[in-house]
Amino acid sequence: MSTLEVDGRGHVGGLLVTNHTGRPLEFQCTTPVKPDRTQEILYGQSLRPWLLGELIGGTLLNRVSIKPDLVVVCDHEMLELRNHTRTPVACLDKSSSEFETTVVQSIGGRQLRFHDEHADDSAFVESRAHLVPDQADLEEPLGRVREALSETVKTVLAR
């Protein structure tokens, strides 16, 4: 799952469900979501976790017909999604200094971080790590999501 900021129009989010080898099964993306000024003031620092994780992430996860076993996000603020779903959520650890979370798991050539209040997610991922090929790159599908989001935004804006 990944999001993209569209100039002046807010954020769009995309969720690509793949099998364990990275083959795409289903893709869902949102139209742009933009908080109003009141929301920006009142949510303060919790605005992005609410917007990206709860609102966009929650909508996408509810929408997909193929429910994933694990949601991988690239933005640690999207870990907020985990507070609103029973599905484990992991964040790719690109820069550990940004994170407050401390639970780390290595898989698919990447470090994954989990929500501090859902540390069990790490054990869940570990129990299924054998399903992920050694050469898999967990970040790669997120690039596809961003590319698909860009294409969607471009197409929608052109209409």
Place this chain on the structure above:
Amino acid sequence: MTNDAANDDSAVPIMCAAADLSVSVETAATGYNPALQRIPQIDTNQVQLNTTLDYIPAWKPRRIPIKCIGLTLPEGEHFLPTKEAKESASDGTQLRRINPKANAGANSSDRPKRTRIKPPSGAVSLQDRLFYLLQPPLETWLAGQELIMPFEPFPYQYEGIAWLFARHSALLADEMGLGKTMQTITAIRLLLRAGQVHRILLICPKPLIPNWQREFRLWAQELPIVTVEGSSSRRRMLWTMPGVPILIANYELMTRDLVEIPEEERPKFDLLVLDEAQRIKNRDSRTAQVARDVARRRSWALTGTPIENRPEELSSLFEFMDVVPSRACPDMRQLARLADEHILRRTKDLVMTDMPPRIDRDAELQLTEAQTSAYESAEKDGIIQLNDLGDAITVQHVFELVLRLKQITNYDPLTGESTKLERLTADMEEIAASGGKAILFSQWTKSLDWLDERLQPFNPLIYHGGVPTKKREPILDQFKNDPDAHLLLMSYGTGAVGLNLQFAGYVFLFDRWWNPAVEDQAINRAHRIGQKNPVIVTRFICAGTIEERIDRVLREKRELFEAILGDGDNDNVSLSLNADEIFGLFDLKAHSKDGARSIGPANPKAA
């Protein structure tokens, strides 16, 4: 304060405090305004304090409505699991999973190259474009647990696979030897896996069917393939049998069988692949018409020589690919634009920079005494006969003389003398002594049989159209595996296309074909991927003969079509001789009482 508290008077504390209301007034010394010296009067009014607010700002969190756009990707075909990587393919090739370089963390410069599938320009709908964008990079897809590849494809092959995967109309025109077969099989494999195709028809020349079967076993052994062969009734059953993902047939059977099946019963395909697609270069040919009539959603053509003679041949291929209307005749500029979109062509020079070189050498030979005598006599008599024909002459008459002279340059039928055989024997002794292997091409099976008798010390093997199909594969196997078999004698027609003979380091063109593109195809049986050593190509040309004249004409025409297929493609696109040029090989004159005048074809392009 809550509303309840505000309504309860007893709960409201009353605050009282004394205020000093004295005011001091200073006046100017001039005393002009004595009124200012009066003490100001202050009145007080009692005002009731409000106990409720006029405006209470209210805000309730609301959920922003979000719309979603979704795409469910089709479920692909499932096949029986492949054998474990440690096992071998049927031809003994060790199979393994591709294992790209491990991820190198966040350092993007260390990451392995990724070949992404790009949406074709014809994909208009968002869903179509997303389908292609969401596919994984080929390197990771092919490295997945479900696919086993015998070898890691080259980067340009990954690009070719991605290009084919995304196209409904495609002409893969890579130079011979760059792996068109493998790229096609892998693209088919991925399309089946992605649920984009379910039923594929592959048409190729008959001699290449064993090659395709072998390549499918090598590159996609889990895919079931069925070859159309056998009796008429059996073939009819195979054409229409449901549940066959890949059907392979030769051009002749396609042309013969499909028209005999009632239209409503004719099979429909998701993909039709024409190998050696130059077979449909003539759009009016029966083969081309039948190919165009096959019901299909995707049309791919494979050929190393998209233009053999005239640019118009491309029009026929484009018509098959449904990118030009029926009978359309695009001009050169339009052809170039269509080629940009629908043709992918790479040459060895561009992509295989580390491939061993091909070393061409023209062996200019002098005819033996007996050959010279026979040649001069035949040429003199032949020209006299042609001149006598006058305006009744046809290109066929001239062609027959050319053939007769070419045969004499191979060997004198009367004495058996052959300058080419002498040179060949000398070369073969050296090749055999070093344990090497050579392929020899001739346009005549009779010449091949003649050579076979005279080259026995080198254990020659013969491979031409007269050899039954079932015996051909064993011949190639013997040539590959028997260390004493040093020479394979092949005809251009049978051996020039589709075979992988990269273990041979020498190629002899005993006589010249009419079209250098066909010669290149023949040479590339040996000079192709997998070749570890330079390939020495020897063209036998007898000085002062028809061979030299033909060679000169063909060389002069090699660069004409560069404009269509782009740079770096000067060597492999060429023209064969047309009628005008065949007439031009001789100085033909019709003699009459008015004198001599040149004679030529009624239609110069009718060859």
